[in-house]
Amino acid sequence: MMRRDRELLAGLARVNAEIGNATIRLLTLQADDAEYAAALRQLGRDLVRIGAELAARAGELDGTALDPATLPNHPGEETQRPNGAA
Numbered sequence: 001m002m003r004r005d006r007e008l009l010a011g012l013a014r015v016n017a018e019i020g021n022a023t024i025r026l027l028t029l030q031a032d033d034a035e036y037a038a039a040l041r042q043l044g045r046d047l048v049r050i051g052a053e054l055a056a057r058a059g060e061l062d063g064t065a066l067d068p069a070t071l072p073n074h075p076g077e078e079t080q081r082p083n084g085a086a
Helices: 003-029 033-062
Strands: none
Touching: 003 033
8 A cells, every 4th residue: 555545544534533523513513503504614625625535546546537427416415326327
């Protein structure tokens, strides 16, 4: 495993370790819409960032680019797969 991959996975581990604390913080902030929105946004950014980094690295390894069509457009929306694949 390359150093870069170890660093990528260490970043994933950090985000994973922070999710529990972020969730508890979100539960305590629900009464304050502005802080709650900011905390939701930060968690979303952290998850999107690490997801994009993982997908980009996978693409480097196998030459497959991330297909935006496979991503949901709205929260709760099922991901659409090409040709109806599951």
